[in-house]
Amino acid sequence: MQASVPDILLSSRPLPSWIAATPSRNSSPPTWGKTEYPMHWLMTYPNGSCPPSAFEDRYGQGAVELDAMEALHPGELARIIREAAEPYRDHSLETRLQDAADQAQGDNEAAWEEATADNRRELHDLRRQAQEISARYQAQLEELNEQLQADLQPVRERLELVGKPSRARPKPSK
DSSP states (O other): OOOOHHHHHTOOOOOOHHHHSOOOOSSSSSEEEEOSSTTOEEEEOTTOOOOOOHHHHHHOTTEEOHHHHHHHSTTHHHHHHHHHHGGGOOTTHHHHHHHHHHHHHHHHHHHHHHHHHHHHHHHHHHHHHHHHHHHHTHHHHHHHHHHHHHHHHHHHHHHHHTTSOGGGSOOOOO
16 A cells, blocks of 8 residues: 555654654643644643544544644744744854954955055056156146137037027038
């Protein structure tokens, strides 16, 4: 006989120790306890008045599937999982990762400064030399710029008329 998917999922393999702890609700009815089946929790009512079902006949009185637990008691499954996982959470991890990232950034910046120091000094000297050379030509450049702007003025005037009605445009001079 071939095992069906539910039978495989509901096998009686032992649970990991972090799930095997028996959580219970703070209020009295119902309480939750782990059954011998790994994916089922036992819901026990104080007076035992829960009517039996085919599922309970198979897994024990008060046993419910996980989706039924969520439907009957919304949020209970999430609470059980959070409670079981809490001992394994590292609340300082985010801070330690940020500290490590900050340290790495500082180390990288220091290494870059050291590795590029000679090149940055050379670039600074070259920039200074270029400024000294261009300063010697500054007066001539300003004079040439004035001449260039005067020569370009008629071109600018024609450019402003492009796209306007043709009678507003003067005829180009030859």
